[in-house]
Amino acid sequence: MKPNFYKKFETDFRIFTRHQKNAMATIQKYLEEHKDRMLQELVDLLKIPSISADKAYKADVIKTADVVKQRLEEAGCDVVEICETPGYPIVYGEKIKDKSLPTVLVYGHYDVQPPDPVNLWDSPPFEPVIKKTELHPDGAIYARGSCDDKGQMYMHVKALEYMTKNDELPCNVKFMIEGEEEVGSESLGWFLERNREKLANDVILISDTGMIAKDVPSITTGLRGLSYVEVEVTGPNRDLHSGLYGGAVANPINILTKMIASLHDDDNHITVEGFYDKVEELSVEEREKMAEAPFSLENYKSALDIDAVYGEKGFSTNERNSIRPTLDVNGIWGGYIGEGAKTVIPSKAFAKISMRLVPDQDWQEITALFKLHFEKLAPKGVRVEVKPHHGGQAYVTPIDSDGYKAASKAYEKTFGKTPIPQRSGGSIPIVSLFERELKSKTILMGFGLDSDAIHSPNEHFGVWNYFKGIETIPWFYHFFTKIKK
């Protein structure tokens, strides 16, 4: 057996090294030749305002799905379908080389966040411009969705194009690109339940996160869960004159501020009963390991132009925004918000509140706890309604999985460094959904940067990052297939 074994290893090794050299050479050459077109295609995609949160943009969201379908066909998929759902359609595509080979399922989303407040954008959110910056000497694409997630999703389409056009695709690939990620992926569960066979895979690959820095590649190994609710406080049955009624009736805005303020104690712990009961507590070792990630509090503060950070007592900034649950008001409104003055006591006041959750907190349970707690806070004289919006579970991925190992090797190839495993504060609720429904692990290869301002005015994505992603992804296919063989 020994000689055989040796022979096999030797053969594999020769095939591997030869393949490696070719790939390394050809991909860089290919990207150089097709750079302008690959940028223009992304720019065209970014021009469509696919805002899933606002029904006014329904036609644009659907149009975007059609464009994605066409691009997947051009990139080499054998089959591409627009799959209808109770909500926005999911674009499914596949290229099956050989059923005996491993299968990678790529997930991404073609919908984007609303651009509000539009007046803070330096250029219109849906008229992409490429500008050079200190951090992006090769330029960055400024547009809503450039990083989250059209830009990062499209890296996978272009990586497929490279692999098919150059006969470098080593395995099977499936794409599932949805249009409701920014509003809670409400139809995705419905779709997964009905398509387990079709979506069968060995690993799920997503680029919808970031890396620590351009020269510090990282792989996201943890995500926070989410519970998003809208609250409504109703006082008198109509708006009242604040002179005639001021001081005598409960003002829904004053009451709402009191209720929201009470959701944090003086140490910035969240006061919702039972909120922390299931929170995963990290070991001292884990926290020490986290603390090793490069981080400058001064740079962090100056980048945000704040004189101090703020958060839960007893935890560092990097812990507060990754391994600890939070509660933030994302929007509040009530009364007169126009120009000038209006002396009114409004009938109603509203707020949108989201809680970021950590492993072992169940988002539906937390939503219920919040509803119970918040409604109890209401004094006599007002009525309170809590409307659950959407949510998702937190997730942690093991760093000893085949997928993680393949991703790590891919980054080593293109960055020359081993990526750092990183817990992210963001939420991609569908990752835990995938594990439950499709029984496979998800690898989060993100190429964005914190400074990309996703969900903010002037969202952008570095041209360098875009092409680095397209270059790195084929290596993941390569190593994953090799490890699985």
Added chain:
Amino acid sequence: MKPNFYKKFETDFRIFTRHQKNAMATIQKYLEEHKDRMLQELVDLLKIPSISADKAYKADVIKTADVVKQRLEEAGCDVVEICETPGYPIVYGEKIKDKSLPTVLVYGHYDVQPPDPVNLWDSPPFEPVIKKTELHPDGAIYARGSCDDKGQMYMHVKALEYMTKNDELPCNVKFMIEGEEEVGSESLGWFLERNREKLANDVILISDTGMIAKDVPSITTGLRGLSYVEVEVTGPNRDLHSGLYGGAVANPINILTKMIASLHDDDNHITVEGFYDKVEELSVEEREKMAEAPFSLENYKSALDIDAVYGEKGFSTNERNSIRPTLDVNGIWGGYIGEGAKTVIPSKAFAKISMRLVPDQDWQEITALFKLHFEKLAPKGVRVEVKPHHGGQAYVTPIDSDGYKAASKAYEKTFGKTPIPQRSGGSIPIVSLFERELKSKTILMGFGLDSDAIHSPNEHFGVWNYFKGIETIPWFYHFFTKIKK
């Protein structure tokens, strides 16, 4: 001297009684004959959206001034002028019969509150409709400004018409109708300083308040002062993704709610340092007298559809909204307030806050105390700005003045009841300004009702109240002139 004295008295008495009978007969007859026209003229005035708070309506505000000028001329003024100011113009009119006779200065305003929220109006705010209701079997005019103050101001124009057309004007009259009352009468002080001579008078008459009920006439003897401010809390220099930054930076909305919530303690006392230092404390007797005014807490609550009233511990509802100072948020906004969900930490959050003040509190001093206190509340990690908007002093008028006596007799004539002196929670800052600049007392003869929903959707003014006002005003002129002779 005795006989002479007797003779004089007898003559006066005969003249008086004869005059009285004629007046009583002729005014009711005149109003009957001209009812439809007098209603139509008010409807036409209400159609112009003279919203002084919103610059978009500038042309309409100015147009309204022109219409008022024309109506004053038609009603019999000898001189009417559009007086330019740093802000919106003031319409001045006069009819001087004889310089030796007393002079009544009528004040009113032709500007209106913004109609927001427009969607809560049953009919468009600037398309007046007359509808019969249980309280208003003769109908009520539904439109922004119908009661506050176009309708009540126009009662005086029509009363003048009656008096001039029927030779019943017993004295001199001057009109000063401004266009900035709803935004703090910012140009009025400027105008008064420059026109003390022109505006010289023996009493100022205003209808911009209400009465207790249709069958319970009342004269407003007290008004609350006002301090209106806008606050802005700034955190990070841009909107942030609440997943990546949530829990690690101060969220301006969370901070703003904490700051506002802290402005009242558990007894609903206002916590601004020094806020109560100069508050006029009423005697037990005064409070007992107030408590005699007819009031049903059950009706009050059911009219507003609330299960409980809410306010400062130790005071009744009628005290809370009249003799006690208050602090209300009139508007709040920040973050994403559109449809659906956006997981954002906004860079800024805002609120409009007004404080109603009572006699001896100085509005400028209170504004300064608030600014000092509020800015101190800001934790590290945010910046706070307090922008003073406008304000005015509280006011109390004595019930033994000639003006009050004349008004009281006028109500007795037309309501058959002695009116109740009443402290109002509202503010007409200019009343104390008049006393300072023009050295004369103001009489507040209001014909509106609390249920008229001024500053609210579906503002209306009873047709009965409108004509009752037109009928009562000439009696004020009559008795005031008589007392002054």
